[in-house]
Amino acid sequence: xxxxxxxxxxxxxxxxxxxxxxxxxxxxxxxxxxxxxxxxxxxxxxxxxxxxxxxxxxxxxxxxxxxxxxxxxxxxxxxxxxxxxxxxxxxxxxxxxxxxxxxxxxxxxxxxxxxxxxxxxxxxxxxxxxxxxxxxxxxxxxxxxxxxxxxxxxxxxxxxxxxxxxxxxxxxxxxxxxxxxxxxxxxxxxxxxxxxxxxxxxxxxxxxxxxxxxxxxxxxxxxxxxxxxxxxxxxxxxxxxxxxxxxxxxxxxxxxxxxxxxxxxxxx
Amino acid sequence: xxxxxxxxxxxxxxxxxxxxxxxxxxxxxxxxxxxxxxxxxxxxxxxxxxxxxxxxxxxxxxxxxxxxxxxxxxxxxxxxxxxxxxxxxxxxxxxxxxxxxxxxxxxxxxxxxxxxxxxxxxxxxxxxxxxxxxxxxxxxxxxxxxxxxxxxxxxxxxxxxxxxxxxxxxxxxxxxxxxxxxxxxxxxxxxxxxxxxxxxxxxxxxxxxxxxxxxxxxxxxxxxxxxxxxxxx
Numbered sequence: 378x379x380x381x382x383x384x385x386x387x388x389x390x391x392x393x394x395x396x397x398x399x400x401x402x403x404x405x406x407x408x409x410x411x412x413x414x415x416x417x418x419x420x421x422x423x424x425x426x427x428x429x430x431x432x433x434x435x436x437x438x439x440x441x442x443x444x445x446x447x448x449x450x451x452x453x454x455x456x457x458x459x460x461x462x463x464x465x466x467x468x469x470x471x472x473x474x475x476x477x478x479x480x481x482x483x484x485x486x487x488x489x490x491x492x493x494x495x496x497x498x499x500x501x502x503x504x505x506x507x508x509x510x511x512x513x514x515x516x517x518x519x520x521x522x523x524x525x526x527x528x529x530x531x532x533x534x535x536x537x538x539x540x541x542x543x544x545x546x547x548x549x550x551x552x553x554x555x556x557x558x559x560x561x562x563x564x565x566x567x568x569x570x571x572x573x574x575x576x577x578x579x580x581x582x583x584x585x586x587x588x589x590x591x592x593x594x595x596x597x598x599x600x601x602x603x604x605x606x607x608x609x610x611x612x613x614x615x616x617x618x619x620x621x622x623x624x625x626x627x628x629x630x631x632x633x634x635x636x637x638x639x640x641x642x643x644x645x
Numbered sequence: 646x647x648x649x650x651x652x653x654x655x656x657x658x659x660x661x662x663x664x665x666x667x668x669x670x671x672x673x674x675x676x677x678x679x680x681x682x683x684x685x686x687x688x689x690x691x692x693x694x695x696x697x698x699x700x701x702x703x704x705x706x707x708x709x710x711x712x713x714x715x716x717x718x719x720x721x722x723x724x725x726x727x728x729x730x731x732x733x734x735x736x737x738x739x740x741x742x743x744x745x746x747x748x749x750x751x752x753x754x755x756x757x758x759x760x761x762x763x764x765x766x767x768x769x770x771x772x773x774x775x776x777x778x779x780x781x782x783x784x785x786x787x788x789x790x791x792x793x794x795x796x797x798x799x800x801x802x803x804x805x806x807x808x809x810x811x812x813x814x815x816x817x818x819x820x821x822x823x824x825x826x827x828x829x830x831x832x833x834x835x836x837x838x839x840x841x842x843x844x845x846x847x848x849x850x851x852x853x854x855x856x857x858x859x860x861x862x863x864x865x866x867x868x869x870x871x872x873x874x875x876x877x878x
Contacts, residue, residue, distance in 0.1 A: 589693040
């Protein structure tokens with residue numbers, strides 16, 4: 378078999394895995410649950426003031442910045458839903474054995490899985506933004522939707538890529554899906570924020586910590602409000618946007634390479 | 646006696662005349678100086694920003710800031726912030742020599758620095774009697790959430806009850822650009838799609854591109870079925 382045929386076969390296998398993962402997500406109702414959470418959380422910011430008769434923020438940017446405050450949780454949920462058991466789940470359920478009668482490269486399965494789970498996560502994020510955007514148009518004006526919103530969407534896509542990549546890495550590293558799920562949760566909710574706080578306390582550079590850059594999802598709306606929570610829990614104020622992009626890319630590529638390495642060497 | 650009486654009457658008339666003239670001369674000052682009002686009418690931060698002005702002798706002409714209007718929908722750091730102030734004069738006399746004072750007091754620590762207080766001072770033209778005068782001011786400021794207070798002053802004295810306050814949000818300049826984000830996202834997808842090529846290339850170099858013969862694969866499956874044995878494809 379020439380290398381060209383081999384590549385063609387690999388790309389076909391990736392496509393096959395993408396379709397398989399799509400069906401799997403659909404059947405397991407994970408994507409449906411994630412979309413449901415996204416719809417519920419994004420609707421809260423419109424429905425609660427409407428039902429209680431309280432006022433909406435005077436400025437559209439304030440509404441957008443407040444509404445997207447919860448997107449961080451959606452991103453973490455997506456990472457856990459779609460990545461925490463992506464690799465070790467197959468080993469745990471013995472579905473990896475299918476590659477004996479249906480030989481495929483493990484890397485190809487990983488690529489197909491990652492692309493599909495990334496696209497599904499982006500879809501869930503897009504639902505959140507679409508609802509928030511519709512709410513903004515209903516409350517304010519269509520002019521309230523500026524390029525800042527597009528930037529926020531794209532940045533959350535990028536951040537999602539990094540989160541999913543780390544989750545895939547943990548899934549490839551740890552055999553038990555439950556442990557990798559708990560560790561993912563621990564990593565993003567406890568380890569990174571705690572490490573950041575400690576580094577800030579001792580005035581040490583914490584610009585390499587990924588979770589700092591999730592603040593950009595809100596900061597891109599440029600609203601100067603104290604919406605990032607208590608000062609000691611906030612990310613550093615001098616974080617750079619372009620450094621954030623680079624950090625996200627580095628985390629994505631390194632974690633994905635790690636996941637690839639561990640997946641290829643994992644014993645069945 | 647008559648002379649003394651006349652002299653006394655003359656003196657009294659003179660006193661009355663002097664007093665009347667003095668009173669007449671004092672009228673404009675009285676209008677401006679007004680009564681003493683010790684009531685605190687604005688916030689502590691506002692007072693501290695205007696500490697150089699006297700707060701003991703307030704004046705009380707019926708002039709005040711009626712409204713503060715921002716013609717632009719969004720206020721942004723680095724761009725001129727346009728402000729329209731409507732000054733209302735209810736007095737039946739024109740006023741001049743007044744100054745418009747704008748004080749910006751930061752109320753959040755969104756920038757993570759010391760709060761910024763800014764004072765803008767502008768001399769006003771004559772304010773016609775019983776009228777509304779519009780005045781335009783442009784300035785630049787750092788991004789943040791501020792209380793903007795506009796008031797009138799005469800000399801070093803603030804006109805009591807002339808102030809009007811509003812909350813202002815000054816947005817930060819645009820962060821980042823869409824093109825870089827699109828390139829970064831494209832980069833991730835391109836990385837994965839190009840990575841698909843890598844195993845094929847490695848196989849070619851290692852002469853392992855051919856799939857293992859069926860006989861070998863069956864042997865591997867049989868080996869796997871043996872208890873406790875682990876296989877790597």
